[in-house]
Amino acid sequence: MKLRTRVIISFFIIILVPIVMCALTFYFFVGYKAKIIGEKYGLANATYRTISNNTLLLNAMTSEEYDEVEDTAKSDTAKLEETNYLSVLNARLQKKQSFIAVREDGVIIYNGSEELSSEELENELPKYGDPGANSKGGVYFRNEKQWMVKQVDYKNSDGKECSAFIVTKTDQIAPQITGMVKELGIVIVLILVLTSLGLSFWIYRGVIGPLEQLKKATQNIKDGNLDFTVEPCGVAEINDLCEDFEEMRIRLKETAEEKVEFDKENKELISNISHDLKTPITAVKGYVEGIMDGVANTPEKMDRYIRTIYNKANEMDRLINELTFYSKIDTNRIPYTFSKIHIADYFDDCVEELNLELDAQHVDLTYFNYLEDDPVVIADAEQIKRVINNIVSNSIKYMDKSHKVINIRLRDVGDFVQVEIEDNGKGIATKDLTKIFDRFYRTDASRNSTRGGSGIGLSIVKKILEDHGGKVWATSKEGVGTTMYFVLRKYQEVPVS
CATH class of the missing domain: 3.30.565.10 (Histidine kinase-like ATPase, C-terminal domain)
Known part of the structure; x- marks a missing residue:
């Protein structure tokens, strides 16, 4: 693969892979977290739409208790005046960051809040018969913070106007949603980091790895070591470079081996020529000494000695010519x-x-x-x-x-x-x-x-x-x-x- 192609692929991978991975993560992660939040607050079939809409979530959180209060107001109003019953119901609501309050003729007779006083509730809670009362959608009132109120109006056995309220702070679910957003952010960062690491490793293997191999090969050649192999690898351009480098190494090794062989042959040639020259030179010296010492004391002996010397000289001349011609062969001249x-x-x-x-x-x-x-x-x-x-x-x-x-x-x-x-x-x-x-x-x-x-x-x-x-x-x-x-x-x- 060419380096240009690898860079283009890396560009698209670093864009598309995180998008796809983040989309899949969001889909499955949010679904899983919605299920967890739903189980925690007693929401059936919780979805992303449910937990992303705070009003829907708060409504769904206390829907079971609201239905119970509504049924009780229709069937047994006296029960809504029993402290024990209201305490049990309030304990359930507190687990959902809510509380119950009961008002009779404008006076709070039960306050399940740990933050708001009965006077504050009397001033802030909707009046009996207000528009929107007796609906599951609830209304809001302010007391430094926003609260959602579910109101059930009813008349007790004495005919007095009464209201039961389920009150929930609108920011109660925020910590869970914030936590989910943080976790989702961490997952997305991990996806980006892992994608970058994967691409970095891919590029490293394709580019940096072969360059390290070439660096080691260069050091080996510098040290005179030619007994190694440069393996082809990486992107196409660097692969071609590796192949050229390996061919250069082979040629250098062949040249070095040829030089060693050439030196060996030269030494052998010198040894052979020296030996072959020594034999006729020794003979020439012997016959010349014989002439000088008077051993060749007859014309026949003198003629034989001179002919022998001549033949030995010719032999030396032939050897020298052969050596000269050999040097021309080696230089193609x-x-x-x-x-x-x-x-x-x-x-x-x-x-x-x-x-x-x-x-x-x-x-x-x-x-x-x-x-x-x-x-x-x-x-x-x-x-x-x-x-x-x-x-x-x-x-x-x-x-x-x-x-x-x-x-x-x-x-x-x-x-x-x-x-x-x-x-x-x-x-x-x-x-x-x-x-x-x-x-x-x-x-x-x-x-x-x-x-x-x-x-x-x-x-x-x-x-x-x-x-x-x-x-x-x-x-x-x-x-x-x-x-x-x-x-x-x-x-x-x-x-x-």
Whole structure:
């Protein structure tokens, strides 16, 4: 979810949710409180309309006692003169914040009020037969505060004019209603607080949480720790940031690992080159000392010593060239000079040159050209020659038979020319075949630097062929020999329309 969408949703939630929750709370809470107030004051089926209208509430509160007084005035007026009966009735009314008063010929004969005196009641209460008397609606009179009066007029057994009054202060229910309003206010505040907390938590999880994760990730990177994961989470914009951050972390880790591997390879290269240079240098020093000491005391010995020194110097030169070329591979600065090459003529010359070198090493070289026509490739002649020499040198290095053989074959394979260089050496284990083109990889303990070579010859082959748009691979059988294959794409003239 996008941050903009989340903000819009939060805006509507913070408005609509409290409104809906407050409406539901008001409906159920007021209904519940109305029921409680009704039970307290003996109101049947109390509703919000009943408790919100003070007159209706006060009427309903004392309706039962009013009906009783009215019935008594009709059936037994003497009872309204009995103090015991009136005291019992007044006790009931006091629970409802009301009282009863009885007047006979203008004189209060019973006053159930604890606040108002009989004189005050005589002055304030309605007269006998006043309009509105004998009605349940009641009338009001003032005595610092407003009172509601329910009046029942009747004549006693002596024919005297009498009135019975049920008097209720109009603010008696206010504490309950005020309490209900306060409680409702507290509930509404809780709804607003909880809604705000919920939205804050939602926004925190969506925004602040991921930012904290990114902060920790930044600290980890600062401390050099890249072994952690930035989990995607939160709003869409921050989620994208987390994904980009995780990709950056992965790349940094890969770069760090590559640097460690690169340093390791460099150390191994230096070790290999140092070892391989030390061997011919030691030999050169030994033969030079022999010449200086007069050991080469015949022309034949001198010639053999000088040739050995020359060969060892060439070997050192080759190792240094290989090291120089390796540095160019690592920086992608191999100097290529591409041109059209007739592959058959090119291999004829290469094989002729190789034959002279291999003959001196007592290696038989055979060449088979199975090309159907005269294909042309776009290639760097010098670098392709380096590929052939590296493969052949590697083959010779690990030959373990007395009769050493190398076969070179050219074949047509569709849009490519395939070159096969086969030897009858010791072979390579299947598990090592996919790794022989990795830099510094040696298949076993016997393939170590004592045989010469820096361990990067075949990796150079792979790099050159990939830069030519070709590829290289190998098949081998232990104890029988190895065949190296590489392909070069044929050059095809584009017909002019």
